[in-house]
Amino acid sequence: MTIPVFFLGWPTGEAALVVAGASMIDAARRGLRGDFTGRRGRIALALTATAWATLAFVYVRGARSQDSFEGPLRDTLGDDYAAVAAQERRRRPHGVLRTSWTRRRYVPRSNVIRYGPHRQNVADVWRRSDLPRDGRAPVLLQVPGGAWAIGMRRPQAYPMMAELAERGWICVSMAYRVSPRNTWPAHIVDVKRALAWVKENIADYGGDPDFVAISGGSAGGHLTALAALTPNDPQWQPGFTDADTSVVAAVPIYGRYDWFTGEGSGRPEFLGILQRYIVKKRFADHRDVYLDASPITRVHPDAPPFFVLHGTDDSIIPVQEGREFVEALTTTSTNPVVYAEIPHAQHAFDFFGSPHGHFTATAVAHFLDWVKATRG
Known part of the structure; x- marks a missing residue:
C-alpha cells in the first residue's frame, strides 16, 4: 500500500492549492450545468466544500x-x-x-x-x-x-x-x-x-x-x-x-x-527489489556488497x-x-x-x-x- 498512499498523499499535501483550484474550476462548471440543484446536489457541494477546507488546512499547516x-x-x-x-x-x-x-x-x-x-x-x-x-x-x-x-x-x-x-x-x-x-x-x-x-x-x-x-x-x-x-x-x-x-x-x-536490514515495515520487499533489479545478486551470497552500499x-x-x-x-x-x-x-x-x-x-x-x-x-x-x- 505504500505506493498508492504516496501518490494520493503527495500532490494533495504539497500542491494543495493547485488541487483545490482545479476542483473549484470543475465545481463552477458543474454549478453552471445545474449539478448542485436539489438535495443530492447540495450534499455533493457541501462535501466538495469540506474537501476545499481540508486542503486549505493542509496548506496552512505546511506554511507554518x-x-x-x-x-x-x-x-x-x-x-x-x-x-x-x-x-x-x-x-x-x-x-x-x-x-x-x-x-x-x-x-x-x-x-x-x-x-x-x-x-x-x-x-x-x-x-x-x-x-x-x-x-x-x-x-x-x-x-x-x-x-x-x-x-x-x-x-x-x-x-x-x-x-x-x-x-x-x-x-x-x-x-x-x-x-x-x-x-x-x-x-x-x-x-x-x-x-x-x-x-x-x-x-x-x-x-x-x-x-x-x-x-x-x-x-x-x-x-x-x-x-x-x-x-x-x-x-x-x-x-x-x-x-x-x-x-x-x-x-x-x-x-x-x-541496504541490509531485513526486518521492519517494507524491508523484505525492498531487499527483494534490490536483489532482483538493482544489485542482481543474492543477499545471502553477497552480503558484503549490500553492507558496502x-x-x-x-x-x-x-x-x-x-x-x-x-x-x-x-x-x-x-x-x-x-x-x-x-x-x-x-x-x-x-x-x-x-x-x-x-x-x-x-x-x-x-x-x-x-x-x-x-x-x-x-x-x-x-x-x-x-x-x-x-x-x-
Missing part, C-alpha cells in the same frame, strides 16, 4: 512549518548559523506552477554538459547569467532520486537550485545510469565521475573546485550520503582513481541509508558536515531510517550533524514550489552558507 527546518540548524550550529541566516534577503515561494519554469532562467543550452562516456552521463549547470567566470562561486552537485531506476534530473530540486543560484551558487544537476538496464554500482560510479568532472571543469563556469557540496533526495539521498562518506574510494572510481571526489558538505533528503555502515570521524532531512509521514522510506542514520553519524563524526524532521511531510516533500519546498530550499542554503562561512 518553517521552524521545523530552521530550528535544528539554530540548535546545532548556534550563533554562527544565526549570523549567516540573518544576512539573507527574504524571498517568497515561487509556487508549484512557476517552479516548473525556473530551469529556463539559469540553464542555457550551452550549460547542458556531458561528464562521462555513457549516454546517461549528462548534467545541467545552473548559474546566474551575471556571475563572473573568475568568481570562484561555491558549487552544489544535485543527485536525483527515483528508486535507482528513474534518475531524471528534471524537474527535481528546482526550488533549492533556484534559491542557491540566486545567492550566487553554481548547481550541477546530474543524471546517471539506472536499473534494471544497469547494475549496481554503476549509479555511485556515475556520481563519483560527476564529482570528478566538477572538480576538473567547474572553474570554466565561474565555480570553485575546492568548495563542492552534494545533495539529493530518496535514491539520490542514498547516493549523496554514500559519496560523501567514501571520498576517493578506488572501488567506485574505475579509470579515474586519481580524481578527487571529496565534498565539503552533504545534504541527503528522505534518503535510504540501510549502505551509508550507515560507512560513517567515520572525518565525515563532512551533514544536514539530513526527513518527513514524519514518509510512506516510501520510513522516518526511522533517517533517525538511525543520524544517530550513527552523530556518535561518530567530529563535524556537525543537523537533523530536521518535518511533521506531516510525505516523501518528496521538497519537489514542488510548496511551503515545504521553499523552506527546504532556504534551510539548505543557510546550512551551506554556514559551511562556506566557517571554512573561511
Whole structure:
C-alpha cells in the first residue's frame, strides 16, 4: 500500500492549492450545468466544500512549518548559523506552477554538459547569467532520486537550485545510469565521475573546485550520503582513481541509508527489489556488497558536515531510517550533524514550489552558507 498512499498523499499535501483550484474550476462548471440543484446536489457541494477546507488546512499547516527546518540548524550550529541566516534577503515561494519554469532562467543550452562516456552521463549547470567566470562561486552537485531506476534530473530540486543560484551558487544537476538496464554500482560510479568532472571543469563556469557540496533526495539521498562518506574510494572510481571526489558538505533528503536490514515495515520487499533489479545478486551470497552500499555502515570521524532531512509521514522510506542514520553519524563524526524532521511531510516533500519546498530550499542554503562561512 505504500505506493498508492504516496501518490494520493503527495500532490494533495504539497500542491494543495493547485488541487483545490482545479476542483473549484470543475465545481463552477458543474454549478453552471445545474449539478448542485436539489438535495443530492447540495450534499455533493457541501462535501466538495469540506474537501476545499481540508486542503486549505493542509496548506496552512505546511506554511507554518518553517521552524521545523530552521530550528535544528539554530540548535546545532548556534550563533554562527544565526549570523549567516540573518544576512539573507527574504524571498517568497515561487509556487508549484512557476517552479516548473525556473530551469529556463539559469540553464542555457550551452550549460547542458556531458561528464562521462555513457549516454546517461549528462548534467545541467545552473548559474546566474551575471556571475563572473573568475568568481570562484561555491558549487552544489544535485543527485536525483527515483528508486535507482528513474534518475531524471528534471524537474527535481528546482526550488533549492533556484534559491542557491540566486545567492550566487553554481548547481550541477546530474543524471546517471539506472536499473534494471544497469547494475549496481554503476549509479555511485556515475556520481563519483560527476564529482570528478566538477572538480576538473567547474572553474570554466565561474565555480570553485575546492568548495563542492552534494545533495539529493530518496535514491539520490542514498547516493549523496554514500559519496560523501567514501571520498576517493578506488572501488567506485574505475579509470579515474586519481580524481578527487571529496565534498565539503552533504545534504541527503528522505534518503535510504540501510541496504541490509531485513526486518521492519517494507524491508523484505525492498531487499527483494534490490536483489532482483538493482544489485542482481543474492543477499545471502553477497552480503558484503549490500553492507558496502549502505551509508550507515560507512560513517567515520572525518565525515563532512551533514544536514539530513526527513518527513514524519514518509510512506516510501520510513522516518526511522533517517533517525538511525543520524544517530550513527552523530556518535561518530567530529563535524556537525543537523537533523530536521518535518511533521506531516510525505516523501518528496521538497519537489514542488510548496511551503515545504521553499523552506527546504532556504534551510539548505543557510546550512551551506554556514559551511562556506566557517571554512573561511
